[in-house]
Amino acid sequence: MTDLYLIRHAESEANLAPHIISGRSNHTLLSKRGKRQALALRQRFKQEGIIFDEVYCSPALRAIETTNLSLPQYIHARICIADELQEIDQGQWTGRVRTEVYTPEQLMRINSDNWNFAAPGGESQSDVGKRMYNLTQKVITKEQNTNNVKAFFTHGVAIKCLLSILLNSDRTMAWRWNIENTSITQMKYEKGTWWPARINDYAHIFTLGSTPEPMHFFRIGKNSVQTDYQPLCP
Numbered sequence: 001m002t003d004l005y006l007i008r009h010a011e012s013e014a015n016l017a018p019h020i021i022s023g024r025s026n027h028t029l030l031s032k033r034g035k036r037q038a039l040a041l042r043q044r045f046k047q048e049g050i051i052f053d054e055v056y057c058s059p060a061l062r063a064i065e066t067t068n069l070s071l072p073q074y075i076h077a078r079i080c081i082a083d084e085l086q087e088i089d090q091g092q093w094t095g096r097v098r099t100e101v102y103t104p105e106q107l108m109r110i111n112s113d114n115w116n117f118a119a120p121g122g123e124s125q126s127d128v129g130k131r132m133y134n135l136t137q138k139v140i141t142k143e144q145n146t147n148n149v150k151a152f153f154t155h156g157v158a159i160k161c162l163l164s165i166l167l168n169s170d171r172t173m174a175w176r177w178n179i180e181n182t183s184i185t186q187m188k189y190e191k192g193t194w195w196p197a198r199i200n201d202y203a204h205i206f207t208l209g210s211t212p213e214p215m216h217f218f219r220i221g222k223n224s225v226q227t228d229y230q231p232l233c234p
Contacts, residue, residue: 002140003197005052005151006159006185010034010041010069012062015181021101023094023122024087026060030069034062034181037205038069041182044204045070050149054078056135057153058085066182067153084135087155091122115171125174129161136162140189159185166194181205 011034014022022028030038057067059081067079093101102110110117118124132154139150156179164174166187179185183202187194 002189003149004187007153008156008179008183009063009066010037011181019098021090021093021096021098023090028062030062030065036208037182038066040204041070052151053148055151056080056082063153082135084131085152085154088128088157089123090119092120125161128158129165132158132162133165
C-alpha cells in the first residue's frame, strides 16, 4: 500500500495579488503568513507522527520554502525536485490583470471545454493532469508490495488536476476542488485502486486565517533559496 500526501505550498507573495495572473512564477517567495503556515504544518506532521519515505517537490521557490520549513529533518535526506509538480503554465497571460483577460467572451471559450483549454503558449488542465499522473505512476511502481509514505509538495491547480484523474471525476468539475495553502490531501493506493483518506485538510492554519485569494478556475498557486535537494529523481 502507498500513502500519497499532496501538499499545497504555503501562502506566497503572489497570493496577495489575486488580481494578477501569476502563472508559475517560480521565483515568488512565501509571505510572512505563509511562513507561519508552513511552521504550523510542521507541527501538524509532528502531532500525527507522519514520516515520509520520500519527498518530491516542485522547483518553485514557494514550494521549496514550504518544504524547508515544514520538514527540516529531511534537508539531507532524499528530496527530489520534480518538474512534473509545477503549477499550470499560463503562457502569454502570465503577469496580466485577470479582469482584462477573463472577459465574458473569453470565459465562454474556456468553459466550453475547460479541461482541454490552454492559454496562448501555456498548458491545459489535461496537460497538467497527465504530467502529475505520470510522476505518480513512477512513484507507486518503484517499491511494490511494501508500505510507503510519499509526499508531493506542489500547487493548487496541479493537485486539482491529479485528483480528477485519480478519482475519475467529471473533468469539467476539476476546478471546483477546494485546495487551500498547506492543506493536506491524502490518497491511498492498493492493488490498482486509489481512494481518498482526506481532501483539503487545513485545520492547522485555522487560527492564522485563510488565504485571501478567491477560488478561480485559473487561480495560480503561486531570491534564491539554498537547498541540498537532488535536482531530479526518476
